Amino acid sequence: MNGPDNPYTNTFTRLLDIESPIICGAMYPCSNPELVAAASEAGGIGIVQPISLTYVYGHDYRAGLRYIRSLTGKPIGVNMLVEGSSGTYRKRLEEWMDISLEEGVRFFVTALGNPRWVVDKAIQVGGIVFHDATNATHAKKALDNGVNGFICVNNRAGGHAGDLTPQALYDEISPLGMPTICAGGVGDRHTFHEALKIGYLGVQMGTRFIASKESAAHDDYKNAIIESKAADIVLTDRISGVPVSVINTPYIKRLGLKAGWLARQLLKGRWTKHWMRAFYAIMSGMKLKKASLWGSGYRDFFQAGKSVGTIDNVTSVADIMNELRDDHGS
Numbered sequence: 001m002n003g004p005d006n007p008y009t010n011t012f013t014r015l016l017d018i019e020s021p022i023i024c025g026a027m028y029p030c031s032n033p034e035l036v037a038a039a040s041e042a043g044g045i046g047i048v049q050p051i052s053l054t055y056v057y058g059h060d061y062r063a064g065l066r067y068i069r070s071l072t073g074k075p076i077g078v079n080m081l082v083e084g085s086s087g088t089y090r091k092r093l094e095e096w097m098d099i100s101l102e103e104g105v106r107f108f109v110t111a112l113g114n115p116r117w118v119v120d121k122a123i124q125v126g127g128i129v130f131h132d133a134t135n136a137t138h139a140k141k142a143l144d145n146g147v148n149g150f151i152c153v154n155n156r157a158g159g160h161a162g163d164l165t166p167q168a169l170y171d172e173i174s175p176l177g178m179p180t181i182c183a184g185g186v187g188d189r190h191t192f193h194e195a196l197k198i199g200y201l202g203v204q205m206g207t208r209f210i211a212s213k214e215s216a217a218h219d220d221y222k223n224a225i226i227e228s229k230a231a232d233i234v235l236t237d238r239i240s241g242v243p244v245s246v247i248n249t250p251y252i253k254r255l256g257l258k259a260g261w262l263a264r265q266l267l268k269g270r271w272t273k274h275w276m277r278a279f280y281a282i283m284s285g286m287k288l289k290k291a292s293l294w295g296s297g298y299r300d301f302f303q304a305g306k307s308v309g310t311i312d313n314v315t316s317v318a319d320i321m322n323e324l325r326d327d328h329g330s
Contacts, residue, residue: 012179012201016075016107019043021202024209026079029056032216037071038317047077047109050096061096065103078105083112097121119146134162136172149179151204156185158207158305161245170198187307192324207304213316221302222314230309249300
């Protein structure tokens with residue numbers, strides 16, 4: 001895979017044994033198994049989002065991983081959202097982690113919490129853990145807990161975006177001396193190579209892969225991505241209690257971007273913020289699932305990043321990968 005003639009071979013691709021430093025990021029609800037497999041088969045790496053695999057697409061977790069394995073023999077990864085991972089949810093996460101390791105998964109992306117327990121399980125079998133980070137403070141905490149690198153989530157990302165530009169975030173996190181991946185704003189060849197020129201070892205993309213043939217997202221969702229410009233992406237805290245990037249559709253305009261007064265107060269509380277975020281996650285999770293699968297006939301409620309401005313067609317994952325990799329360094 002990583003031979004001398006591959007211009008994209010670097011520390012990251014060698015670490016994961018993949019051809020191209022391109023991650024199809026975990027997305028709720030858009031990470032259908034066919035999309036994950038297609039990203040890996042095309043030379044990058046697809047990341048499983050366990051709740052999407054089980055709740056949205058109805059697979060038993062182990063059976064779902066085996067289905068993906070039937071579509072590609074290349075490496076895949078798994079996303080672990082570790083925030084507030086206690087009680088029943090923590091037990092479920094640990095089950096998913098154990099099954100992932102048993103099924104041969106060796107790359108994990110952690111987010112929104114302390115990744116220590118994921119790291120401890122992964123390193124027993126030579127696994128690799130990268131952590132989502134929006135600033136150097138969070139990255140340093142994750143590094144202290146043993147992660148191998150960082151998914152640097154910038155202010156152009158879809159979903160839970162950061163505050164810093166790709167360059168500023170790289171300047172903050174790269175001094176830690178670990179591999180860094182650019183997440184946010186990458187949707188075409190130019191932005192891919194721009195991230196590599198900054199110094200990132202690779203990119204994580206989500207929005208571009210939603211607008212692919214292998215994505216199970218409704219055509220209304222894909223068309224909204226194609227028709228939108230970067231300026232159409234807005235931040236709302238009415239989905240999860242923290243700012244989330246969405247397309248500013250008529251539904252979002254009616255809903256508004258800010259949580260109500262009571263919700264804002266609960267989100268500030270030391271103990272109530274976790275309960276409030278859980279409430280938001282349940283309510284918005286159902287809406288996002290239906291919007292993704294049913295389209296505007298339900299609600300035009302679509303997460304996306306500022307890379308929408310670079311996306312003008314729906315094509316196969318393989319074609320997306322090839323378009324990104326052509327004319328290296330141009």
